[in-house]
Amino acid sequence: MAVAANDALQAVLILGGVVIAVLAWQALPSWDPVVGEHSLDDGRRGALFAGLLKLPNLFLLILPGVLATVLYPDLDNPGLVFPMFAFDLLPVGLRGFMLAVLAAAVLSSLEAILHSGSTLFTMDFV
Secondary structure, X not given: XXXXXXXXXXXXXXXXXXXXXXXXXXXXXXXXXXXXXXXXXXXXXXXXXXXXXHHHHHHHHHHHHHHHHHHOOOOOOHHHHHHHHXXXXXXXXXXXXXXXXXXXXXXXXXXXXHHHHXXXXXXXXX
């Protein structure tokens, strides 16, 4: 029930956002004030800023995997990179926090699978 309620709430929020965007677009007298920048330099600065916002992904997602090839050259299973980092680099308090985050992610996925399975069984077989 909790998964269904959460999914329904997210769908309503997304639908509400779409409705607000369409109504705001219709309320505009003209599209001209929101198209493009005032000058070519402003457009270039905007593109550079958008690229700058992509840089944290490099450090958060890609760089740890690259560093793992150097720190653990004999690691046979690449799926163990995150646990190895967690146990070797994090202090005890943060290890517990990361374990709680990981458990929450696993339980959320498991909850969704069990909910789908129970719905399938109830609606199709019973």
